Amino acid sequence: MVRPTIHDVARTARVSLATVDRVLNKRGGVAEKSVKKVLEAIEVTGYVRDLTAANLSRGREYRFTFLVPDSQTGFMGLMRTALETQRAALRDHRVKLRVVAVPAFDVAAQAAALASLSHRSTDGVAVVATEAPEVQAEMARLSSDGVPVVALVADLPRAKRDAYVGPDNVVAGRTAAAFMGRFVGARRGGILMIAGSLAARDHMERVMGFRMVMAERFPQLNLLPAVQGFDTPETVKALTLAALREGPLAGIYAVGAGRSGLIDALRDSFDRPVTIAHDLTTSARAALLSGELDLVIDQNPAAEVQAAISLMRDLTDQRPINPNSGSVPLSIFVRENV
Amino acid sequence: MVRPTIHDVARTARVSLATVDRVLNKRGGVAEKSVKKVLEAIEVTGYVRDLTAANLSRGREYRFTFLVPDSQTGFMGLMRTALETQRAALRDHRVKLRVVAVPAFDVAAQAAALASLSHRSTDGVAVVATEAPEVQAEMARLSSDGVPVVALVADLPRAKRDAYVGPDNVVAGRTAAAFMGRFVGARRGGILMIAGSLAARDHMERVMGFRMVMAERFPQLNLLPAVQGFDTPETVKALTLAALREGPLAGIYAVGAGRSGLIDALRDSFDRPVTIAHDLTTSARAALLSGELDLVIDQNPAAEVQAAISLMRDLTDQRPINPNSGSVPLSIFVRENV
DNA sequence: CAAAAATTGATTGACGTACCTCAAGATGTC
DNA sequence: GACATCTTGAGGTACGTCAATCAATTTTTG
Numbered sequence: 001m002v003r004p005t006i007h008d009v010a011r012t013a014r015v016s017l018a019t020v021d022r023v024l025n026k027r028g029g030v031a032e033k034s035v036k037k038v039l040e041a042i043e044v045t046g047y048v049r050d051l052t053a054a055n056l057s058r059g060r061e062y063r064f065t066f067l068v069p070d071s072q073t074g075f076m077g078l079m080r081t082a083l084e085t086q087r088a089a090l091r092d093h094r095v096k097l098r099v100v101a102v103p104a105f106d107v108a109a110q111a112a113a114l115a116s117l118s119h120r121s122t123d124g125v126a127v128v129a130t131e132a133p134e135v136q137a138e139m140a141r142l143s144s145d146g147v148p149v150v151a152l153v154a155d156l157p158r159a160k161r162d163a164y165v166g167p168d169n170v171v172a173g174r175t176a177a178a179f180m181g182r183f184v185g186a187r188r189g190g191i192l193m194i195a196g197s198l199a200a201r202d203h204m205e206r207v208m209g210f211r212m213v214m215a216e217r218f219p220q221l222n223l224l225p226a227v228q229g230f231d232t233p234e235t236v237k238a239l240t241l242a243a244l245r246e247g248p249l250a251g252i253y254a255v256g257a258g259r260s261g262l263i264d265a266l267r268d269s270f271d272r273p274v275t276i277a278h279d280l281t282t283s284a285r286a287a288l289l290s291g292e293l294d295l296v297i298d299q300n301p302a303a304e305v306q307a308a309i310s311l312m313r314d315l316t317d318q319r320p321i322n323p324n325s326g327s328v329p330l331s332i333f334v335r336e337n338v
Numbered sequence: 339m340v341r342p343t344i345h346d347v348a349r350t351a352r353v354s355l356a357t358v359d360r361v362l363n364k365r366g367g368v369a370e371k372s373v374k375k376v377l378e379a380i381e382v383t384g385y386v387r388d389l390t391a392a393n394l395s396r397g398r399e400y401r402f403t404f405l406v407p408d409s410q411t412g413f414m415g416l417m418r419t420a421l422e423t424q425r426a427a428l429r430d431h432r433v434k435l436r437v438v439a440v441p442a443f444d445v446a447a448q449a450a451a452l453a454s455l456s457h458r459s460t461d462g463v464a465v466v467a468t469e470a471p472e473v474q475a476e477m478a479r480l481s482s483d484g485v486p487v488v489a490l491v492a493d494l495p496r497a498k499r500d501a502y503v504g505p506d507n508v509v510a511g512r513t514a515a516a517f518m519g520r521f522v523g524a525r526r527g528g529i530l531m532i533a534g535s536l537a538a539r540d541h542m543e544r545v546m547g548f549r550m551v552m553a554e555r556f557p558q559l560n561l562l563p564a565v566q567g568f569d570t571p572e573t574v575k576a577l578t579l580a581a582l583r584e585g586p587l588a589g590i591y592a593v594g595a596g597r598s599g600l601i602d603a604l605r606d607s608f609d610r611p612v613t614i615a616h617d618l619t620t621s622a623r624a625a626l627l628s629g630e631l632d633l634v635i636d637q638n639p640a641a642e643v644q645a646a647i648s649l650m651r652d653l654t655d656q657r658p659i660n661p662n663s664g665s666v667p668l669s670i671f672v673r674e675n676v
Numbered sequence: 677c678a679a680a681a682a683t684t685g686a687t688t689g690a691c692g693t694a695c696c697t698c699a700a701g702a703t704g705t706c
Numbered sequence: 707g708a709c710a711t712c713t714t715g716a717g718g719t720a721c722g723t724c725a726a727t728c729a730a731t732t733t734t735t736g
Contacts, residue, residue, distance in 0.1 A: 005722060016685040021724070031683060031733090048429055052394045053722035056691050091386060174674040185523040213674060332670040336512040336551060343692060354715045359694070369702095369713060391692035394721050682733065687726100694720085702713070 004045040013041035024049070055094060062095045064312050066305075067113055067127040068152075070101035074257050075279040075301065076128075079153075082302040086309065095309060098122070104231075107132040114138035119147050124312030126150040126165070131201060136160045148315035150308050150326070153299070154202040162315055165308040165326035167299040169202045172330055173209025173255075176276050179295050179332075180210075180251050181218035183274040189250035192243045192273075193226040194236055196256025206255045206278075221250065233261030240265035249273040259284065263292050280333055288335050296338075298331040342383040351379035362387070393432060400433045402650050404490075404643075405451055405465040408439035412595050413617040413639065414466075417491075420640040424647065433647060436460070442569075445470040452476035457485050462650030464488040464503070469539060474498045486653035488646050488664070491637070492540035500653055503646040503664035505637040507540045510668055511547025511593075514614050517633050517670075518548075518589050519556035521612040527588035530581045530611075531564040532574055534594025544593045544616075559588065571599030578603035587611040597622065601630050618671055626673050634676075636669040 010020045015034055022030045023038040030038075041047075066083055069076045080099065087097045102113045110127075111134040117125060125142055129135050129151055139160050143149045151161040155169075180191065193210060195203040207226045214223050224243065229236035236258035243249060244265070254262055254277035266272055272292075277284060280298040287293040307326055314321045348358045353372055360368045361376040368376075379385075404421055407414045418437065425435045441447045448465075449472040455463060463480055467473050467489055477498050481487045489499040493507075518529065531548060533541040545564045552561050562581065567574035574596035581587060582603070592600055592615040604610055610630075615622060618636040625631040645664055652659045 003722095007722090018685060018687090018726095019683085022684090025724075027725090029683065034683080050394075050722050052390045052432075053691090054724075056388075056390045056394055056693090056721090057723040057725085059691055059724090094390075171675050175672065178672045178674040183520050329669065330675055331667065332675075334513060334516045336516040337509050337668055337670075341692095345692090356715060356717090357713085360714090363694070365695090367713065372713080388692050391721090392694075394691090394723090395693040395695085397694090397721055678736095680733105680735075682731100684731070685729085687728095689726090690724085692721105696719085697717090698715105700713105700715080702711100704711075705709085706707105 003050070004047045005050070006047070008045050009038065009041045009047050012045055013037040060094060062123050062313055062316060063098065063121070064095060064124045064126065064309060065098045065100060065117060065122045066152075066308075067100050067102055067110070067125065067129075069104035069128060071104050074281050074283075076104075078279070078281060079128075079301040079305065082305045085302065086305050090309070095313070097309075105130075107135060111135050111138050114142065117142060117147070119145050122147060123316050124148045124150070126152045126308040126312065128152045128154065129156060129161075130154075131156065131199065148312050150311055150315075152304065152308055154200060155205075156201070163311050163321060163326050165304055165311060165328065166202070167328055167330055169205035170209035170212075172278070172297055172299075173206035173211075174213045175209075175330060175332070176206070176253050176295075176297055177210040177213035178217070180253060180274060180276055181214065181221065183276075183294055184218075184221060184250045187250040187274070189248035189273065190222045190224045190243070190246075191251045191253065192224050192240070192249055193253045193255060194229045194239060194258075194262070195226050196231040196258070197228050198226065200256075203255050210253055210255075226255075229256060229258050229261070231257040233258045233264070235261065237261035237265045244269065251275070254278065259287070259293075263287060266292065280331070280338070285333075285338050288333060288338050291335065294334070296333045298333060300328055300331055303328045341388070342385045343388070344385070346383050347376065347379045347385050350383055351375045398432060400461050400651055400654060401436065401459070402433060402462045402464065402647060403436045403438060403455060403460045404646075405438050405440055405448070405463065405467075406490075407442035407466060409442050411621075412619050414442075416617070416619060417466075417639040417643065420643045423640065424643050428647070433651070435647075443468075445473060449473050449476050452480065455480060455485070457483050460485060461654050462486045462488070464490045464646040464650065466490045466492065467494060467499075468492075469494065469537065486650050488649055488653075490642065490646055492538060493543075494539070501649050501659060501664050503642055503649060503666065504540070505666055505668055507543035508547035508550075510616070510635055510637075511544035511549075512551045513547075513668060513670070514544070514591050514633075514635055515548040515551035516555070518591060518612060518614055519552070519559065521614075521632060522556075522559060522588045525588040525612070527586035527611065528560045528562045528581070528584075529589045529591065530562050530578070530587055531591045531593060532567045532577060532596075532600065533564050534569040534596070535566050536564065538594075541593050548591055548593075564593075567594060567596050567599070569595040571596045571602070573599065575599030575603045582607065589613070592616065597625070597631075601625060604630065618669070618676070623671075623676050626671060626676050629673065632672070634671045636671060638666055638669055641666045 006020050010017045019034055020038055023035055068079055083099050100113055103109045115138050125147060139149045143162055148162045151164045153166045155164045193207055195207055198204050227239045229239055240262055251274040259277055274294050276295045277293055278297050280296050284296050288296055307328060311326055344358050348355045357372055358376050361373050406417055421437050438451055440451045453476055477487045481500055486500045489502045491504045493502040531545055533545055536542050565577045567577055578600055589612040597615055612632050614633045615631055616635050618634050622634050626634055645666055649664055
């Protein structure tokens with residue numbers, strides 16, 4: 001039993017090859033009953049389109065654009081590495097990647113970068129976007145222009161993007177809290193949350209999730225109000241030191257970046273609080289091994305990139321997409337499994 | 339700049355298409371200097387073989403056989419589900435999967451199943467194998483017969499298989515210990531390890547890793563000798579109850595299967611020990627949610643299946659393989675992130 | 677019923693590689 | 707120089723789909 005081809009379909013449907021082709025590729029101009037005959041024939045023969053042949057014949061190329069913040073280090077560095085790795089693998093699959101670095105936290109630059117894109121220059125856009133209205137307006141324009149727009153890492157309101165690829169940040173916060181409660185145990189002192197910015201949706205969601213589980217399962221712990229470190233080491237350090245002056249800390253949840261400031265601040269404290277952070281960067285890995293971090297919650301950037309590409313492909317080909325295919329699982333790392 | 343083809347290579351090398359083909363597909367009968375010219379031309383043109391076209395032309399089919407224990411439930415159930423899921427996706431990639439169920443723990447049946455395979459009936463074999471000599475002999479025969487043999491889930495001595503796909507079980511044990519120590523905290527009581535069989539390499543490695551970290555980082559905890567539950571609920575239950583009679587338990591590390599017996603045994607204990615288990619089966623998921631399990635270490639069966647297939651493909655095509663491409667990362671689940 | 681419109685068939689040429697054959701040229705051996 | 711052996715060229719067919727054309731047929735419309 002060999003694989004059936006369009007010829008087999010045509011023969012069993014008693015129509016010509018051309019008609020089968022018209023049905024398969026929705027070229028229109030086919031009578032209802034013929035469509036039906038073809039579909040039935042596909043059913044009985046068990047025909048599946050041979051993707052290798054189809055792609056070869058089409059010679060189609062997908063041009064996808066990734067807009068990511070330009071920071072070389074930290075999480076975005078990992079993401080850029082993942083993109084470069086994918087680039088090689090994707091040559092075989094007729095996908096061309098363009099990675100555009102935009103200054104982090106620069107709304108105007110982000111909007112400008114998006115504005116320069118159109119359906120003529122790209123077949124899909126994945127962007128680590130902020131909630132700024134000018135950025136979202138550009139995303140909406142692209143989307144209505146027929147260019148699929150995927151929100152990466154941080155979600156946006158449903159109306160502004162075609163899909164989201166990234167972790168469920170509420171779950172991430174909840175998970176952090178579960179481990180925090182367990183690790184802190186009977187220790188005394190406050191629990192400090194340092195977010196990057198509470199205007200960033202991903203950080204806010206993490207804080208929310210963290211708060212929920214803390215209230216549900218560890219009400220005896222003293223959860224301090226969340227502070228904003230703006231992902232900069234100096235601010236994070238200052239905030240940590242300030243909190244330590246207020247009283248002893250049992251735990252710290254570093255929701256965003258700027259981790260080196262945190263580690264600096266804790267260097268001299270003789271009874272280090274339980275510290276949980278996000279994203280397994282090189283420095284996070286080192287901090288885990290040296291004991292400066294207790295646990296890291298990672299969103300696999302490589303998996304995110306892959307999911308984004310696969311989703312953009314489905315969207316450009318108008319294939320139905322699985323609503324939660326963009327959700328990437330969280331990985332949890334401690335010293336022993338980095 | 340379009341993608342260069344073999345024609346371009348032939349033209350820049352000033353040889354015929356046939357010669358390029360001979361070089362590319364190692365058909366032999368080409369003078370040294372011609373080979374050199376072709377390789378140089380490949381270099382300067384930046385030629386990469388178009389896999390879609392190549393596969394289409396070859397019409398090659400990969401027939402891979404998976405030998406897995408026949409238990410419908412638990413981890414092997416997950417693996418069989420993953421295999422079925424892959425089967426559909428693989429139709430597009432000219433890969434045909436054959437899944438053979440062999441009675442668990444039945445050495446003779448396993449050896450017989452392997453014996454029935456040859457290079458004529460399959461292009462690669464992935465097997466969840468035991469260390470029994472008759473099984474390993476069959477694996478060695480297949481391998482020397484030119485059929486790649488991949489050890490799945492549990493590793494084997496290097497000489498007996500072509501690759502290993504599965505978790506690093508020593509790391510798994512170490513990770514379990516790290517969380518166990520943290521979760522137990524100041525609690526008093528023994529730490530019980532229940533393995534399936536200490537003759538199973540994967541279980542033994544986990545126990546080893548667990549012991550190491552316990553000794554290094556939590557020497558104050560009372561680690562009891564590992565017992566063997568043979569993956570059967572009744573035995574596991576009996577062992578747990580016996581341990582409880584000996585004295586209070588602070589933690590239990592369920593290295594293997596038979597978890598339902600464990601949960602049975604603990605149902606009435608009023609101060610439940612910290613319980614860590616392996617593999618996120620349906621029942622493990624439920625137990626996490628209900629609080630009967632504290633943590634689950636999962637080896638993503640779907641990822642394992644994919645890795646195994648990709649490796650077998652590389653092996654059959656004689657491509658060089660990355661020695662640690664078969665190592666699948668561990669996933670850690672608690673109630674909050676299942 | 678005739679004209680217009682819709683539908684269908686037949687055919688052809690890509691896409692890039694694999695694989696095969698046959699003849700011709702180059703090189704080496706005695 | 708005759709012969710065998712090695713190496714190369716030229717050319718064709720196949721893989722399964724896509725895309726397009728043009729003519730032939732059927733159906734619809736007034």
